[in-house]
């Protein structure tokens with residue numbers, strides 16, 4: 001198949017991990033006879049430096065015309081002055097809004113080979129398989145902001161329609177999994193959470209085969225650590241989802257491991273690792289590209305409908321997590337490009353094995 005993929009490497013480790021994900025997609029294209037056309041554009045701090053805008057028109061237009069967008073990360077100390085008139089993160093928020101990608105899927109799985117790296121005891125890590133569905137285009141990140149010398153406000157607003165669509169997405173996804181949705185809110189205090197809870201409750205009636213539970217976000221932060229294996233699909237608003245998924249990444253062993261897919265109504269999606277620009281390790285060639293590579297696998301699955309190819313990439317990543325090499329964040333000494341080469345070698349092996357299997361089954365030459 002032919003696909004047009006826009007890459008937005010961004011800042012810090014963004015370009016390093018995106019290069020690894022692109023190399024894996026190129027290897028997939030070569031193996032399966034696909035034509036992926038990559039087009040790189042600016043976003044974030046580097047875009048501010050080059051154009052004055054964190055999301056230049058050319059970048060947005062290219063994303064709107066693409067089949068999928070692969071993003072690295074934005075931000076860094078250079079652009080973090082609280083007085084700065086414009087910030088890299090505004091570019092990412094504007095892109096998410098413009099693409100209408102309201103459902104941010106962030107899967108958490110714990111690879112057994114990394115269990116010792118988790119801050120949790122091994123018995124807590126069995127059967128951990130959680131899919132966070134984070135609302136991505138509403139809430140406090142998008143509300144009106146005010147500022148005087150001694151007061152600041154960030155409006156947190158949700159409409160019923162915004163909650164309905166992400167809730168339906170979560171329930172549909174739960175039907176492909178273990179049919180258990182946990183909705184996380186702060187309904188004991190926040191009006192937006194009360195609207196959230198009553199809307200989720202009403203939509204849940206359309207899915208009588210899926211179990212729904214509500215959990216307040218503060219206790220959820222605790223329960224995620226004490227019983228992570230209990231959860232299936234967790235649906236929550238933008239800010240809570242942002243925070244809980246960094247916690248989830250720690251359970252898996254590193255923030256560098258978790259991928260994400262941001263989806264709207266069509267097949268076009270925005271794919272990015274959940275971590276930020278990691279300024280403390282940027283430019284050293286040591287960033288873990290696993291979250292970015294697994295985001296590329298999600299891109300193959302959700303935007304291009306290439307399930308087999310996605311599964312091959314995930315199997316290759318699992319093999320590298322099991323046998324190494326490993327980057328520093330997960331106890332190894334390898335660099336970003338070592339992981340990229342190892343994943344591509346594992347991919348080559350998996351594809352060759354699959355071909356041998358099918359050939360054997362068909363008794364072809």
Ligand SMILES: NC(=O)C1=CN([C@@H]2O[C@H](COP(=O)(O)OP(=O)(O)OC[C@H]3O[C@@H](n4cnc5c(N)ncnc54)[C@H](O)[C@@H]3O)[C@@H](O)[C@H]2O)C=CC1
Pocket residue numbers: 013017072073074075076077080089092254255256257272273274275276277278279280281286287288289291329
């Ligand atoms: N989607 C995005 O573009 C995001 C951007 N940011 C931005 O990133 C900048 C730094 O934010 P932080 O709070 O430090 O979060 P961060 O996610 O960049 O880093 C937190 C810690 O995790 C480590 N880490 C992150 N990714 C890693 C990887 N792939 N491999 C190995 N270690 C990794 C970092 O070295 C650091 O110690 C800020 O400007 C922030 O706004 C933060 C989160 C998301």
Ligand SMILES: CC(C)CC(=O)C(=O)O
Pocket residue numbers: 089092093242274275
């Ligand atoms: C706008 C981003 C910097 C928010 C974030 O941390 C994330 O989406 O994970």
Ligand SMILES: [Mg+2]
Pocket residue numbers: 242243246274
């Ligand atoms: Mg975050």
